[in-house]
Every structure is written in structure tokens, then in C-alpha cells.
Amino acid sequence: xxxxxxxxxxxxxxxxxxxxxxxxxxxxxxxxxxxxxxxxxxxxxxxxxxxxxxxxxxxxxxxxxxxxxxxxxxxxxxxxxxxxxxxxxxxxxxxxxxxxxxxxxxxxxxxxxxxxxxxxxxxxxxxxxxxxxxxxxxxxxxxxxxxxxxxxxxxxxxxxxxxxxxxxxx
Ligand code: FEO
Numbered sequence: 001x002x003x004x005x006x007x008x009x010x011x012x013x014x015x016x017x018x019x020x021x022x023x024x025x026x027x028x029x030x031x032x033x034x035x036x037x038x039x040x041x042x043x044x045x046x047x048x049x050x051x052x053x054x055x056x057x058x059x060x061x062x063x064x065x066x067x068x069x070x071x072x073x074x075x076x077x078x079x080x081x082x083x084x085x086x087x088x089x090x091x092x093x094x095x096x097x098x099x100x101x102x103x104x105x106x107x108x109x110x111x112x113x114x115x116x117x118x119x120x121x122x123x124x125x126x127x128x129x130x131x132x133x134x135x136x137x138x139x140x141x142x143x144x145x146x147x148x149x150x151x152x153x154x155x156x157x158x159x160x161x162x163x164x165x166x167x168x169x170x
Pocket of ligand 1: 017020094097130
């Protein structure tokens with residue numbers, strides 16, 4: 001059994017992770033529409049990672065005998081007007097997700113829920129990586145994305161990203 005507040009927050013986090021998957025899928029589609037298949041690939045891999053995050057939380061709740069409650073996933077509905085837009089939005093979004101994970105961590109800490117804290121440690125580290133990746137993408141775009149050759153090279157680099165299952169196994 002887990003504390004009711006923690007269960008509620010973890011269920012809400014499942015929704016946030018699935019929304020993240022939607023948000024990144026929309027970004028992948030935006031780049032696909034603009035023939036940038038490398039950026040499309042990068043965000044499609046990101047979509048898969050976000051789905052994994054949601055499934056890890058689902059499994060954690062189930063492993064602890066708690067009910068998973070799925071809620072409606074909002075449409076991202078972003079309307080990007082330039083190639084930099086999704087990169088900036090992804091950093092903002094990861095900062096939002098980090099704050100959300102930190103809030104659950106804080107609540108678990110208050111009630112000495114060591115099991116949930118240990119589970120969340122992986123997410124804390126993951127958020128550090130996600131923010132760094134998003135920040136790197138903006139920096140690289142600002143350095144090299146301004147001319148067609150540079151954008152071509154960046155797009156080729158983004159195409160090399162390969163999906164890997166999460167290192168956390170429950
Ligand atoms: Fe699941 Fe990008 O945080």
C-alpha cells in the first residue's frame with residue numbers, strides 16, 4: 001500500500017508522461033512535414049521514451065497493489081512556425097516535468113516513503129539527461145542550423161538516435 005496522495009500524484013504523472021509522448025509525436029510530425037527526417041526520428045524516439053516512463057509508473061503502482069487510473073490525454077495543439085520552435089518548447093516542457101517529479105519526490109520525502117523515493121531516483125537522473133539533451137539541441141541549432149549545409153548535417157546527426165529500452169526494470 002502506498003499513501004493516497006502519492007498514488008494520486010503518480011497517476012497524474014502517468015498522464016503527464018503520455019501527454020509528453022503526444023507532444024513529441026506532434027513535433028516529429030511537424031519535422032516530417034518539413035522533410036527533416038533526422039529531427040523527426042529524434043522526436044519519435046523521444047515519444048517512445050515518454051511512453052516507457054508512463055509504463056514504468058504504471059508498473060510501480062501495480063507492483064504495490066494500487067489502482068492505475070487513466071485520464072484523458074490533452075491534444076498538444078502546438079502550431080510551430082520555425083524549426084527552432086519545437087526545440088525551445090521541448091526544453092520548457094522538460095523543465096515542467098522535472099518540477100512535477102521533484103514535487104512527488106518532496107511529498108514522498110515528507111512521509112518517509114523510501115520505496116517511492118528509491119523508485120523516483122531513476123526519474124530524477126533521467127530528467128537531468130532530458131533537460132541536457134533539449135538544451136544541447138537548441139545550442140547546436142543556434143550554432144549550425146542557420147544555413148542549409150549546417151542544417152543538413154544536424155539533421156543527419158539527429159537521424160542516428162536509436163531507441164533503447166529504459167535501464168530501470170521493475
Ligand atoms: Fe518523461 Fe521527458 O520526461
